[in-house]
Amino acid sequence: MMDRRSFLRKLLSSLALSGGILGGFLRVLPAWGQGKEESAGKLWGFGVNADKCIGCARCVVACKTENNVPMEPFFYRTWVERYMIPNEGEAIVTNIHMGLIPEEEAPSTKGILRSFFVPKLCNQCERPPCVQVCPVGATFSTEDGVVLVNEKTCIGCRYCIQACPYGARYLHPETSTADKCTFCYHRLSRDLLPACVEVCPTQARVIGDLHSVASPMTRFKRMNKIFVLKPNLNTEPKVLYANIDGEVR
């Protein structure tokens, strides 16, 4: 039989003990944090200035050519959306495809307050949902911050395509594996610009090293007000947008 006094004594002493253990952990944990050093190499970041985009879709064509993406209007590593903000209601979003086919008549501006183009691509998230859901570990973040797909182990289950909140992935019809923008990893390793950045006629796209103090991205971040897509999801995108508004999803 335990009386109240001894019960309280035992409870308090066990609390004190566990508190000591917790305290010991807390003293250790920040040390672990310090021990984890940031990699000294590059960290690729991408800038999109929506004000400069003219919606010519040269980037889409260049990306498809460079990366063997099928030309059908269904497979994209990068694509351009036209936003039309009406007087009332939700923004109307259309994909402008390749620009080369004569498109439907220029859309009526009746009832439209504003309209602009937004280029989209893989956001190379710091915390990528696609990496978390891959059942075979085929998709991963490299040390320089690019999310890649190992097409040898990808089983084409489409989990990552479902998980990506930005719709940046597609299933490549020839390899039947997931495919996505890699910031043109093969070009970056040769000191070339990604194909879309190379051909953009208005410099709406910028790439650079986020760790460097002197890179186009540093200037982009200094000169613009920066926004990322769906910040509420805590994916921490490395594709930064300038001059877009909250309507952009």
Added chain:
Amino acid sequence: MKTPFSKLPEALVRLLIVFAVVIGMAIIIVKFVIPPRFKDTRIQWADTVARETAKPVRYAGAVACTECHDEIVAEKKKGYHRDLSCETCHGPAKAHTEAPDNIKPPAPRDRKFCPVCHTFNPSRPLGFPMINPVAHNPMKPCFTCHNPHDPKPSRTPRECSACHGEIARTLSVSHHVQLECTTCHNVPSRHRISPRIVKPTKPSSRDFCGKCHSKDSSYKGSPKIDLSSHGGKYVCWQCHYPHLPEAE
């Protein structure tokens, strides 16, 4: 003698031995027989990075072009197309840099190509040079008037609508269609040469619109308001869009 399993039935002991052997073999196979390349994602990832890095390049990059085509590069540097990469128009040219004489990058010469960027589209940013390809010198290839490496309008257009097409179209259906642009805007002549540096003026006082719209104006046929009580501190165009007044 008491062995640990003596209390268990013999059949169960045999089953346990079979289990132990199977588990042991599984451990040996996983640990020693399967090569680490199949198990360790780090090795697979390093392979992937190597494979990605080795992929062939199609676009050579603008720097590659400067090595041979320095005249055109120098010409292009002066003009409005200075920030354009050569491959934006000429297409991927890595093959051309490797075999310059055999593979020539195409030069788009028909009227379909330039309008990809320069067709009027209301979503394009204001001030970007845009034309209506149906009305703009039909059938003529663009390069008969414009040099793509140093494009200039063949002459500076006199009419405002050449650049401000959207405003002109909006104005054409408004009550203000009879007004000249210069009625309200004072356009310095240098605006034609440096359109973004020297800008036309806008009416800066409420009295300007009041010339027609004030209660005591002599002009007939326009809606009248009391300037002293209407609109407070704002200039008229801060609320009303003068190119389409009282738009829906």
